[in-house]
Amino acid sequence: MNMSAWKRAGVALTATAVVVGVAGCQDDGDAKAGAGVKSHGDVTKVIQAAYEKTSAAKAAKVKMTMSMSGVGADSGTAELTGVQGWNPAVMDITMKGSMLAAGDPGAPQQVRMIMTDNVMYVDMGAKQAAEMDGKRWMKLDMKAAADASGDKALQKQMTGGLESMNQDPAQQLALLLDSPNLKHVGAEKINGMETQHYKGTLTVEQMLAANKSSKLLSEKDHDALIANVKKMGMKGYDTQVWVNEDGLPARMDVGMTMAEGKMKMRADYSDYGTQAAVQAPPAKDTVDLFKMLQELGKGLEEGGTQG
Numbered sequence: 001m002n003m004s005a006w007k008r009a010g011v012a013l014t015a016t017a018v019v020v021g022v023a024g025c026q027d028d029g030d031a032k033a034g035a036g037v038k039s040h041g042d043v044t045k046v047i048q049a050a051y052e053k054t055s056a057a058k059a060a061k062v063k064m065t066m067s068m069s070g071v072g073a074d075s076g077t078a079e080l081t082g083v084q085g086w087n088p089a090v091m092d093i094t095m096k097g098s099m100l101a102a103g104d105p106g107a108p109q110q111v112r113m114i115m116t117d118n119v120m121y122v123d124m125g126a127k128q129a130a131e132m133d134g135k136r137w138m139k140l141d142m143k144a145a146a147d148a149s150g151d152k153a154l155q156k157q158m159t160g161g162l163e164s165m166n167q168d169p170a171q172q173l174a175l176l177l178d179s180p181n182l183k184h185v186g187a188e189k190i191n192g193m194e195t196q197h198y199k200g201t202l203t204v205e206q207m208l209a210a211n212k213s214s215k216l217l218s219e220k221d222h223d224a225l226i227a228n229v230k231k232m233g234m235k236g237y238d239t240q241v242w243v244n245e246d247g248l249p250a251r252m253d254v255g256m257t258m259a260e261g262k263m264k265m266r267a268d269y270s271d272y273g274t275q276a277a278v279q280a281p282p283a284k285d286t287v288d289l290f291k292m293l294q295e296l297g298k299g300l301e302e303g304g305t306q307g
């Protein structure tokens with residue numbers, strides 16, 4: 001696999017991780033979302049009700065735009081469209097944009113990404129398939145990789161993350177409820193719909209306090225994570241939501257500021273409750289990224305031994 005394809009896969013997988021929120025924010029079934037936050041009166045009631053309705057919907061069509069600036073080679077924009085489901089976590093998304101090109105003028109115009117059963121797949125295209133015995137789908141199974149490592153702590157952390165990995169609009173609402181400065185901005189028209197606009201911010205510490213999977217970390221690892229995030233210069237998260245007349249999010253914006261640059265995401269949702277029947281590609285058409293890396297590593301070890 002050539003270097004541009006490796007990089008393209010990395011960009012696609014990074015974007016996928018952003019969409020589904022590999023780090024996780026809340027538990028899918030947490031009926032007590034926002035229970036620890038100070039009351040904001042009617043605002044809290046509206047967002048709590050939106051959370052409950054969105055959780056029950058379980059899926060929606062999504063159009064997301066993502067932009068990264070000042071963060072090196074990965075700077076650029078991406079547009080992702082498709083269907084996203086939660087509880088269980090699934091998605092079938094097509095990505096296009098300058099981030100995908102990864103500096104390769106011959107890169108495909110768009111890439112399809114699928115997630116089901118906690119495994120992600122990226123369609124690398126016909127050109128790459130020709131170099132991989134016709135296998136055009138790259139498979140990323142993080143739980144299998146953790147299990148293969150034999151590291152019990154890693155397995156526990158990865159499993160905990162996978163249990164809450166789908167950063168769906170319901171979880172974003174739950175996270176917003178933990179903001180100490182949640183407020184109502186006003187009425188706005190979004191995509192032809194009448195909506196009410198709400199916003200709030202969270203520091204990194206507040207974000208992790210609301211993050212169920214972070215509680216699996218030891219105190220030492222938790223402190224190291226905080227230190228690393230602060231080293232990156234990440235200040236926190238700015239979240240905005242526009243709730244339509246049906247009490248569901250029509251749009252959600254998330255912004256993150258780091259020392260080197262910024263990342264912004266805007267997701268427009270529609271057709272809540274849509275069918276999210278996502279199927280994994282046939283095994284004969286997939287190549288397992290971690291198995292490939294394991295075989296590569298064994299080959300290098302054997303070469304070193306023989307030398």
